[in-house]
Amino acid sequence: MRAAVLSRHDLDGLTLQETAEPTPGEGEVLVRVDTVGVNQLDLNVIAGIGPGAQAQLPRILGIDPAGEIVAVGAGVDRSRIGQTVVVKPxxxxGTCAHCLAGDEANCPAQTVVGVHRDGGAAEFVTVPTRNAIDRHGLDAAQATALVHSASIVINAARTVALAADDRVLITGAGGTLGRAAVAIALARGADVVAASRRAIAPVGDEQIIQASDAAALASALSGGEGFDVVLDVSGHAPTLSAGISALRWGGRAVFCAASVDSDLRIDARDFYLCRKQLSGVASARYADVAEALALAGSGALPSLVGTRYALDDIATAYRDFPRKGDGKVVVDVR
Ligand SMILES: [Zn+2]
Incomplete structure (x- = not known):
């Protein structure tokens, strides 16, 4: 099969190669891949930095493939063959206290497809049965685009108990995660304000604030009625800080952007006296993925798919990625 193999920590170390088709082991399924996303984590693996430093080379990249189950290993229900799935990265x-409590998102011993084991930038990939989640025929590219983005936003919304009629501020609303966050908050029945540095088209009936920087955002929010929830996907600490300042009494802030700055400043006195809360969310539960797929299937979540590349052009996709703004970059493998 053809696969994008990284053999050294450099983009020039990534080549398309003919490799042996993997065999599903016990408790695993074999997925014939249709699409796979391009993620910051891939770039970290390529560079050998951060969480990507844990990848042993050579490694087939690709954390979030979607395709169809074409074979199963020992102990797996054979009726899953033919099922259209997307892979939770x-x-x-499965054995720690978090996992046993159903909170897999906070498992401290997680491994990642395409980092700790071969990924889905290949014609076939094997994954644990549970990670191949039924997408009920949802378009493969759309499923790839949402599995590692919308699912995290759903976890963030649950973490702050985002509820109907909450007044919610989404910061960083112009990006892929931001669009998902606006759609999910609207689907929850919230009263949504979407803030972005650039002009953005509405997802639904949210109010839009265009503010060129955090100071402009803080000024636009000052004197307003405040928010029950701030959901930040900008990864920009001053923006998150402006959001926290705009929380009402007992308000909850949550951020879920891997690129968050490390120098977050909070007015600790205001935070304390107004009983504010702040959480960080970095991955999702299995049920969050199922919920994201169901939302997309019902039409409540818009397609997050952006630029698409053929597998032959995957190195170009990684090279271009830092400059791609709109939507999730997807590689068509088949
Ligand atoms: Zn665990």
Missing amino acids: NIAC
Whole structure:
């Protein structure tokens, strides 16, 4: 089969190769891949930095493939053959206290497809049965685009108990995660304000604030009625800080952007006296993925798919990725 193999920590170390088709082991399924996303984590693996430093080379990249189950290993229900699936990148250990409590997102021993084991930038990939989640025929590219983005936003919304009629501020609303966050908050029945540095088209009936920087955002929010929830996907600490300042009494802030700055400043006195809360969310539960797929299937979540590349052009996709703004970059493998 053809696969995008990284043999050294450099983009020039990534080549398309003919490799042996993997065999599903016990408790695993073999997925014939249709699409796979391009993620910051891939770039970290290529560079050998951060969480990507844990990848042993050579490694087939690709964390979030979608395709069809074409074979199963020992102990797996054979009726899953033929099922259209998307792969949840994070594999929970299944045995720690978090996993046993159903909170796989906070499992400290997670491994990741395309980092700790071969990924889905290939014609076939094997994954643990539980990580191949039924997408009920949802378009493969759309499923790839949402599995590692919308699912995290759903986890973030649950973490702050985002509820109908909450007044919610989404910061960083112009990006892929931001669009998902606006759609999910609207689907929850919230009263949504979407803030972005650039002009953005509405997802639904949210109010839009265009503010060129955090100071402009803070000024636009000052004197307003405040928010029950701030959901930040900008990864920009001053923007998150402006959101926290705009929380009402007892308000909950949550951020879910891997690129978050490390120098977040909070007015600790205001935070304390107004009983505010702040959480960080970095991955999702299995049920969050199922919920994201169901939302997309019902039409409540718009397609998050952006630029598409053929597998032959995957190195170009990785090279171009840092400059791609709109939507999730997807590689068509088949
Ligand atoms: Zn665990």
